[in-house]
Amino acid sequence: MPALLIRDLAQVASPAGTGAPLRGAELRRVDVVEDAYVLCRDGRVAAVGRMAELEPLRDDEVAELDGGGLVALPGLVDCHTHACFAGDRVDEFDLRASGASYEEIHAAGGGILSTVRATRAAGEDALRAALESRRAAMRSHGTTTWEAKSGYGLDRETELAQLRAVAAVGGVATWLGAHAVPPEFADADAYLDFALAEVLPEAAGIADAADVFLERGAFDAAQARRYLSACREAGLVLRLHADQFTEAGGVELAVELGARSVDHLEATGPDGVRALGGSDVTAVLLPIAALVLDRPQPPGRALVDAGAAVALATDLNPGSAFGESLPLACALACTQTGLAPAEALAACTVNAAHVLGRADRVGRLAPGYDADVVLLDAPDWRYVAYHVSGGDVAVVVEGGEVAWRG
């Protein structure tokens, strides 16, 4: 594999520091090198520096990529998606625009369960093809590392098929066994009996983490504790969907159980913000979902100011956030939740990588990290948030090789 020299870049920008997750003032520190190069060797970043200081290369073979007029960022990391689904929910979108609420649609048998029906019916090959297509769209927006959850199967076969598809397409798999109660079970507890006995053992061999939708109409705090405790026993990292519509104890449970992340937080009040600020649980903001559902945005500024580790993700799913773009999430984080562009960048690189347990490998453009690089056709790295309609991603490099060109 030849070395790759990306040369004459207008800027290289990367979150500063070395550890993860970043908090407080650390989130605002971006290392910017102007008139710069990135050198990749053996799939890793070998060096980043100023063109004027580039020394002759000793490599046998070097591929060059002209970075003139471009800025380089670390490949973006999407730590919360539901990208593995069949069908769409465009009819529901139309209904909602005509006045129906998300919870009303869910209660009428639409919402998540309509995607469950489509996903169960699709078959594993079609599911994988749909995921491949969405993965390509994610890459076109600069995402190089991504997570996707199950939760649209809710039976043994389809949950495992979802997890296998995610792994096969190169994502980090999360078992969202507790997403909704499927119609063949009388109640949430009966469904959890089944899921923990029949799905968890095999799911734990494919997924990195387990996740639960703790919300009115889905699973309550006691059910979430039971589910997550069993998943922890099975060796899975813990995550929670919490406080999307109501505060129902998810933040407290996340802290109690030592969860890796708690995601959504649109309804989180000052006590929850304070609890997260003093914890090791990363707060994952999903501003596209809040936008699409026209709900209050999560308290991003307050969380950062409280000292919380904040990450940012798309929540890509067919109901509440049909969009693959982390730059759009950055634009919303800056305009709707009060984050500065530097904080938004750290939130969808280093801190998102931390949520996925990959922060030693991805999320920065620095020697030793995976050579995942996004080149924007823009004069300043902050266009990633400023250019609200996106479309600036010109080249995506993965593992030191060009993976996509616009």
Next chain:
Amino acid sequence: MPALLIRDLAQVASPAGTGAPLRGAELRRVDVVEDAYVLCRDGRVAAVGRMAELEPLRDDEVAELDGGGLVALPGLVDCHTHACFAGDRVDEFDLRASGASYEEIHAAGGGILSTVRATRAAGEDALRAALESRRAAMRSHGTTTWEAKSGYGLDRETELAQLRAVAAVGGVATWLGAHAVPPEFADADAYLDFALAEVLPEAAGIADAADVFLERGAFDAAQARRYLSACREAGLVLRLHADQFTEAGGVELAVELGARSVDHLEATGPDGVRALGGSDVTAVLLPIAALVLDRPQPPGRALVDAGAAVALATDLNPGSAFGESLPLACALACTQTGLAPAEALAACTVNAAHVLGRADRVGRLAPGYDADVVLLDAPDWRYVAYHVSGGDVAVVVEGGEVAWRG
């Protein structure tokens, strides 16, 4: 020029009816033909129909375009942009994300006047090149007919250079002579004395319309009346930026003067909604600007329900709406202002064409209209609003020829 047959389309969707602008229930009627074709001849739409009913073509030469898996929409019409500018305002975006307000930035000499400095300094060639680049981005999001305003010159030479650049790049030019008061004038009245005497006579020969920013800190209602009255005398169609931050009489003035449109309306209350509902003034919604400035969205639903003709535009500009995407504006119109997808589509096609005086030529996919066609890689035309990250535009046809491919 050969005929162009776009065949095997999953859907062709076009606002129904024949007149313009559309109001009330008319806004929800979309003609959808499944398994369809669009035939273009001599730059116009010759026929739209079902593949099963396609008769043998009598043309000497027919180019074919495979529409399999695609949906066709009329080329989108962006009736309100400030696309002709130099420089950017990414520093200001960063500042604002850190807590400064738009009006504070303006008062500190930033805002519009910083773009005026950059635009005056750029020179006409650079200005035209910047506009060409933005026009290409607009096209990649499906825009085939567009307007752009002056207003970043505020001196004779630069205002006229902006208008010439817009015309040269193929847009509809609007003289926004009353955008802000440039620093070389003591007050708004002194600046208007100059603009109306020295710029209007020549501007009226290039522009279709005149526009004014009626707002605290810019021009008041009396100044706007004076400016617009003189512009009407010179033969220009009238438009207003009004009620962006405060209700300052812009709606009443628009109705009084018989303006073609009043744009923004984020601060418009029930009286203004009622006045527009009973008028011939089109209400232009600019939801990207409201999003970026984190302001209340305009009352789209209330305006439609009151019987107003509603249009939708990007407001593309470097300060409050740096985005070229009408699909993003559609997504926001549906999720933030209560419009249904059909209403959003009509608002950025037929009704936007009406604002530009082009509704007899563009805004529908029907025989006799210009053959401006957007092909989305999507199974349903409503993806134009549903797919919030966009990116579905696969092919853009202008005047019966392929102008862009994704």
